[in-house]
Amino acid sequence: MQDLGIRVLFMGNNFIRLLGGLWITIKISLISVVLSIFLGILLGMVMTLKNPITRCITKVYLEFIRIMPQLVLLFLVYFGATKTFGVQLSGQVSAVVVFTLWGTAEMGDLVRGALISIPKHQYESGAALGLENIQIYRYIIIPQTLRRLIPLAINLTTRMIKTTSLIVLIGVVEVLKVAQQIIEANRYTVPDSALWIYGTVFFLYFLACWPISLLATWLEKKWKN
Amino acid sequence: MEKNEKLLEIHHLRKDYGNGPVLKDVSLDVHKGEVLVLIGPSGCGKSTFLRCMNGLESIQSGEILLDGQVISGDKTKWSEVRQKIGMVFQSYELFPHMTVIDNVLLGPLKVQKRNRQEAEEEAKKLLERVGLLDKKDVYPRQLSGGQKQRVAIVRALIMKPEIMLFDEVTAALDPEMVREVLDVMLELAKGGSTMVIVTHEMQFARAVADQVVFLDGGEIVEMDAPEAFFNCPKTKRAQKFLNTFTFESKDE
Amino acid sequence: MSEYAHLYVEAAKLTLGLGAAGILFSLIIGLVCSLVQYYKIPVLKRIVSVYIELSRNTPLLVQLFFLYFGLPKIGIMISSEGCAVIGLSFLGGSYMAEAFRSGLEAIENSQMESGLAIGLSHAQVMRYIIFPQALSISVPALCANVIFLIKETSVFSAVALADLMYVAKDLIGLYYQTDEALLMLVIAYLILLLPISLAAAWLERRLRYAGFGN
Numbered sequence: 001m002q003d004l005g006i007r008v009l010f011m012g013n014n015f016i017r018l019l020g021g022l023w024i025t026i027k028i029s030l031i032s033v034v035l036s037i038f039l040g041i042l043l044g045m046v047m048t049l050k051n052p053i054t055r056c057i058t059k060v061y062l063e064f065i066r067i068m069p070q071l072v073l074l075f076l077v078y079f080g081a082t083k084t085f086g087v088q089l090s091g092q093v094s095a096v097v098v099f100t101l102w103g104t105a106e107m108g109d110l111v112r113g114a115l116i117s118i119p120k121h122q123y124e125s126g127a128a129l130g131l132e133n134i135q136i137y138r139y140i141i142i143p144q145t146l147r148r149l150i151p152l153a154i155n156l157t158t159r160m161i162k163t164t165s166l167i168v169l170i171g172v173v174e175v176l177k178v179a180q181q182i183i184e185a186n187r188y189t190v191p192d193s194a195l196w197i198y199g200t201v202f203f204l205y206f207l208a209c210w211p212i213s214l215l216a217t218w219l220e221k222k223w224k225n
Numbered sequence: 226m227e228k229n230e231k232l233l234e235i236h237h238l239r240k241d242y243g244n245g246p247v248l249k250d251v252s253l254d255v256h257k258g259e260v261l262v263l264i265g266p267s268g269c270g271k272s273t274f275l276r277c278m279n280g281l282e283s284i285q286s287g288e289i290l291l292d293g294q295v296i297s298g299d300k301t302k303w304s305e306v307r308q309k310i311g312m313v314f315q316s317y318e319l320f321p322h323m324t325v326i327d328n329v330l331l332g333p334l335k336v337q338k339r340n341r342q343e344a345e346e347e348a349k350k351l352l353e354r355v356g357l358l359d360k361k362d363v364y365p366r367q368l369s370g371g372q373k374q375r376v377a378i379v380r381a382l383i384m385k386p387e388i389m390l391f392d393e394v395t396a397a398l399d400p401e402m403v404r405e406v407l408d409v410m411l412e413l414a415k416g417g418s419t420m421v422i423v424t425h426e427m428q429f430a431r432a433v434a435d436q437v438v439f440l441d442g443g444e445i446v447e448m449d450a451p452e453a454f455f456n457c458p459k460t461k462r463a464q465k466f467l468n469t470f471t472f473e474s475k476d477e
Numbered sequence: 478m479s480e481y482a483h484l485y486v487e488a489a490k491l492t493l494g495l496g497a498a499g500i501l502f503s504l505i506i507g508l509v510c511s512l513v514q515y516y517k518i519p520v521l522k523r524i525v526s527v528y529i530e531l532s533r534n535t536p537l538l539v540q541l542f543f544l545y546f547g548l549p550k551i552g553i554m555i556s557s558e559g560c561a562v563i564g565l566s567f568l569g570g571s572y573m574a575e576a577f578r579s580g581l582e583a584i585e586n587s588q589m590e591s592g593l594a595i596g597l598s599h600a601q602v603m604r605y606i607i608f609p610q611a612l613s614i615s616v617p618a619l620c621a622n623v624i625f626l627i628k629e630t631s632v633f634s635a636v637a638l639a640d641l642m643y644v645a646k647d648l649i650g651l652y653y654q655t656d657e658a659l660l661m662l663v664i665a666y667l668i669l670l671l672p673i674s675l676a677a678a679w680l681e682r683r684l685r686y687a688g689f690g691n
Contacts, residue, residue: 199543
């Protein structure tokens with residue numbers, strides 16, 4: 001009786017619970033994205049410095065974060081921090097820490113790329129006017145890089161939302177966990193509910209990410225010219 | 226030179242991109258050993274006309290014959306026809322991932338299945354003729370525009386085409402490089418090659434052409450020997466067009 | 478430390494094997510999809526773009542849950558390994574398609590024409606002129622996708638596969654060997670991914686050096 005499975009979705013407040021779970025995912029993503037954008041801009045600026053020490057440190061940071069699966073980073077922070085520093089981080093806090101570390105690396109590299117693509121004479125003509133370094137960035141460089149960066153930053157948001165699905169594996173109660181709970185609770189009355197519930201979760205993710213992807217593509221095209 | 230034999234015949238060709246005709250009822254014969262130069266204002270359809278001749282553009286009606294055979298039908302094996310009709314483009318279009326010699330050899334080896342050694346000998350001879358033998362192993366990006374265009378001519382020549390089409394081949398070149406390319410073409414013309422040339426270089430047209438064909442608004446307006454055409458054009462439109470190339474001296 | 482090392486070796490083999498299979502299928506799916514888009518084949522084009530949007534806007538973990546826990550309810554039973562490979566290919570196919578497509582689109586149409594003009598057939602132009610150039614443009618993106626997909630295999634433990642994460646979690650949960658388990662986990666992924674990442678960077682540099690561009 002396959003057509004019965006979907007019934008579970010509308011029993012009690014199940015659908016609302018799923019949405020609540022999705023909200024946890026999105027909330028963590030948004031907090032991490034906002035932090036990543038601020039820290040990433042700073043990191044990107046630091047990465048353009050000619051100083052060999054900052055270059056080396058940022059490079060190692062970037063490469064390590066990028067090469068490790070995000071789930072490994074989650075394990076490192078969630079299990080490792082507790083053991084090493086004796087602080088008990090909750091799953092949600094660990095997630096924000098990890099995704100911010102990761103997002104900062106990604107964003108930093110994007111910012112660096114955008115900054116070095118600005119022709120050198122833009123910096124020079126700023127300097128020729130007597131502007132301080134900070135002022136050159138503030139008034140000349142950053143406004144030019146923003147257009148290039150905003151679509152990429154929006155894209156990072158969808159990647160963040162998708163990656164945040166991993167937090168179920170360190171025990172955070174989010175949309176997949178709620179889905180599991182609903183399926184468990186109805187195991188005997190509606191045995192085939194898993195198909196419908198997981199299918200719903202699949203489309204919820206799609207509905208969360210797709211409009212954002214479209215927005216990024218649209219902005220990218222619009223600002224190309 | 227026997228110039229009576231018709232090599233390429235175009236009868237009542239019509240070309241339409243869907244918003245009005247680009248070419249309306251154009252007919253033209255190209256005889257063996259003849260050099261035709263197509264001129265006319267931008268957008269008059271001369272490049273489109275040239276591209277119809279080797280099937281890069283489809284045509285809506287009319288027919289094209291090569292050596293008396295219809296080549297404009299649906300069943301045409303264009304890859305066979307195109308071996309007989311060489312073409313050189315405005316933007317050179319060398320293949321950037323291949324060296325000069327590999328660019329030249331692609332056609333002989335892959336299309337004509339010729340023996341590599343023999344083809345390579347000929348490629349070297351042709352490259353020497355255009356003064357580029359020492360560049361045979363470099364990539365196109367290391368060449369100047371004029372050099373690229375000479376390689377492109379060699380790439381077309383090595384197929385031993387019966388007729389060569391040149392589509393504004395000097396339009397993208399710096400002025401000082403135009404000459405080296407035109408010289409190669411002039412030499413080909415003297416050697417008896419059959420050529421159809423689209424160009425904006427009036428001096429060159431005058432020097433190289435057996436017949437000048439003036440196109441305007443998608444039709445052939447006037448066709449004559451170069452001296453007659455440039456000295457006393459018969460139609461108003463041709464006169465007006467030629468006037469755009471001369472400046473009146475300020476003293477007059 | 479060595480007493481658990483063999484567990485990691487076994488797990489790494491599993492990860493690599495499933496990863497390689499998934500990447501292979503991703504490349505095939507990606508190539509087919511990009512050709513469908515390149516030639517603008519009427520109905521298929523629509524299907525491909527729906528697939529790409531679905532695949533790119535949902536997480537692999539959710540795709541796996543659906544395959545592994547959802548599908549059996551309508552009688553479609555797929556083994557853990559099968560789910561892992563199908564899921565990874567479903568995800569990777571769209572990424573590979575985008576990489577191939579951007580390469581193909583970067584080649585000017587006039588290259589096709591000049592190939593035709595010397596008498597090459599359409600297939601020959603694709604083979605000798607379009608593909609070699611498109612591929613060299615796609616390589617950086619393809620390499621990035623390979624690394625991305627291998628990293629994505631880390632969620633396989635969710636469908637009961639004894640991969641690296643699974644082993645690490647076991648050691649932490651059952652034996653409280655947290656430090657050791659995490660250290661080995663990091664080392665294992667470094668050994669897996671660092672050579673690929675370096676090779677990709679080397680390949681990219683070489684291609685840029687050979688830099689075609691007119």
